[in-house]
Amino acid sequence: MPAKPSGEIKTKIVRQPQKNGDIYILERQTIYDPDKKYNKVLSSKLIAKIPKGEKDPVPTRPKRSKATKSDTETKIVSAKRMHVGMMDIIDHIGKVSGIDDAVYASTDIGTAQKIISLARYLLATNGQSLPGIQTWQFNHPLPYEDGISEDVYHNLFVQVGLDESLQQSFFQKRCESLSVEDALAYDSSTISVYSENQNDARFGFNKAHDGLKTIKLLTLYSIDSRQPIAFTKQPGNLPDVISVTNAIKQLTALGVNTTEIVTDNGYYSEQNLSELLQAGFDFITLAKISLKWIRPEIDRHMEALDDFRTICPFDHATHGVTVVLMQEFKKIRKYSNHKNGAEKGSEETFKRRIYLHIYFNKSRQTDDKTALDDDLYELKTLLESGTAIEDLAPAAQEKASKYFTVKRWGGKITATANNKAIKDANKYHGYFALVSNKEKDPFECLRKYRKRETIESFFEAEKQHADGTRARVWYTDTLRGRMFVQFISLCYYEYFSEEIRKLKAVLDSEINSGNLKSEDLKTTKKLRTWVNNTPLYLQLQWFDTVEQVEISTKLRSRRWNTEITSCDALYLEKIGLNQE
Structure with missing residues (x-):
């Protein structure tokens, strides 16, 4: 009677010849299968081999163990593929311009890194919307290495918008870079707003003409170094002319007391000139030629402005002359004077020497006349088609009342032109005037004023290259923080x-x-x-x-x-x- 199988696993060493002459030494485990009546191989492990022609076995190399999860993660973190060429250039811009140093000096390192990272993203992507940074940052090195999400930049905007010290500290650093001869352009741009939560958003003059409420961005810009220096914002319905006083206060607080301010005619008023003179600032401003103290001077110098000797050396189509005037200004006393009994708040007058520069450009005269003719012809067509004067825009109403007499004959409407008023208007086409308390030469004054136009390219860059066309945030303080980050990006852009x-x-x-x-x-x-x-x-x-x-x-x-x-x-x- 055969013995009963034990059911134990048996281990034995076997030698297995190979075709190449080697002999593999295997450790084999078997168990007897009573149904099939033979030993079943459970495992076979190669532990050594005897090379062809040899007698002694050679141990085999153990298999490489599988990598653990932690090893794999470590290798992934250390292996990066980054787009660095462009970012090296931007990093260079931030360092040599002093912009990065000014940001770091104005706040803690974490906040500064976030601001700089967002500003660099806007520059590098040509003003792409900020949500795109969440994937873009994976292959573009930024100062803030912990990663910027939507929550991160939203919280940053709130923090920066509420931190006035941070903003003014940065502006002060920018002002420190100004030279004695620097002139600052001061101008505004409008930002259209959809949000009803922006308290500063008001219906006013909208430069985009999109019918939305606006917030006004007011900027001080160095026309010599081509660098933005500081900005502020105000409700969109406030006129530019009343903002000069606040600009003077801001500059004084930032330690700037002797800079020349250059503005267009939207900022001209005798009150503003008085404020600038009292604060010790020099100025160049475009003035309206219809002013009662400028129009007579134009009449007196028309012949001189047609003289070859008054040609501008860098623009032969323009002639210019200068009139020196002792102009009277008014001011409100800030303090009482016990010696002469002057009370605080009382009005006083003072006189200062003013240089009135009058210019005439023949090409501009032709263009202005053509533009007026086009406007009046369109206005005449509207009036005679039945449009009531009251339904026109305010500027069009003023023109209609000044240049036309509207009469009705039954169902027919006629708009008769006031030829004398049109002739008087054409008489002064091509003339413009600059007022300054410093620039004695008309063409040096004109050169500086024309350099003011560089701020217009800055506003264009703000909207095209820094995503500044729309506010894109809901609340006022958040907008202020976002505008500050955009301002840093524009500092990069203008420097580059x-x-x-x-x-x-x-x-x-x-x-x-x-x-x-x-x-x-x-x-x-x-x-x-x-x-x-x-x-x-x-x-x-x-x-x-x-x-x-x-x-x-x-x-x-x-x-x-x-x-x-x-x-x-x-x-x-x-x-x-x-x-x-």
């Missing part, structure tokens, strides 16, 4: 724009000098063509293709040497980004 303008001048000079070698001249010409035909945003995007796998000085050095062209290298050298 000025550097590129300088670069163009340098390239032109080097090409025209004749001192460059053939290969260098070819590269320089290629760079000049590229810079002249490539917008600022696309210049940055060009370098966004430069990638880095790890953050390392050696890798960075290798990157710039091997992954950019000679033209790219020259560009980086010229903007001051020296590579190691």
Whole structure:
């Protein structure tokens, strides 16, 4: 009678010859299967082998253990692919301009890093909306490394909007960079608002003409360094002219007392000139030629303004003369004077020497006359089609009353032109006037005033490159914080724009000098063509293709040497980004 199977697992060593002559030594585990009546192999493990022609066995290498989850996570964190070329340029801009230092000096390091990171995102993406930063930051290095989410930047806007000390501290740092000869342009722009929670949003003059309520952004801008210095906001229905007093107070508080202020005619009033004079500021402002003390001077100097000797040296279509006047201004006493009995709050007069610069431009005269003719013809058509004067816009109502007499004959309406009024208006087309208490020369005054127009390009950049067309936040303080971050981004943009303008001048000079070698001249010409035909945003995007796998000085050095062209290298050298 056969023995009963024990059911135990048996382990034995077996030798298994291979076709190549090697002999594998296996550790095999078996168990007897009573149904099939043979030993069943449970496992077979290779523990050694005897190479062909050898006698001694050689142990086999143990299998590599599988990586643990923690090991895998560590490797993923340490391996990064980042777009660093563009961000290196922006980092360079922030450092050499002093903008980053001013932000860091105005608040704690975490808040500063968030502000700078958002400002750099707006510059790098040409003003893309902020939700996009949540994915964009994964492959673009930013100062704030903990990650910026929608909650993070919303809370930042609230914090910054309530922290007036942070904002004014930054503005003060900007003012410290001004030179004695710097002139500041002062102007406004409007931001359209959908939110009903913005208390400053009012119906007023809307430069976008979209019918929405607006908030007014008022900016001080250095026309010499092409840099924004400070800003404030006010309700959209307040006229520009009443904001000058607050601008004077803000500048005085920031330590600026002698700067020249340049404005257009929206800010002209004798009260504003009085305030500027009392505060010790110099000024240039465009004044309305209809003023009672300016119109007679134009009449007296019409012949001189048609004289060859009054031609502007840098604009031959413009003639200019200067009239020196002792102008009387009014002021309200801030303090009592016991010696002469003057009471606080009483009105006094004082006189100051004022330079009235009168200009005439023949081309402007033609354009103004054509524009008036077009407006009046359109207005005449509206009136004769049955549109009541009361239904017109306020400006159109004023023109209709001044230039037309409307009569009805049965069902027919006629609008008869007031030819004398039109002739009187055309008489002064082409004339304009600047008023200053400092600039004696009419053409130096005109040169500075025209440089004021650079602030218009700043407002255009604010709307096109910093997502400033709409408020995009619900509350007033949050908007103030958002506007501050946009302001930092615009500081970057304006500084970089000025550097590129300088670069163009340098390239032109080097090409025209004749001192460059053939290969260098070819590269320089290629760079000049590229810079002249490539917008600022696309210049940055060009370098966004430069990638880095790890953050390392050696890798960075290798990157710039091997992954950019000679033209790219020259560009980086010229903007001051020296590579190691």
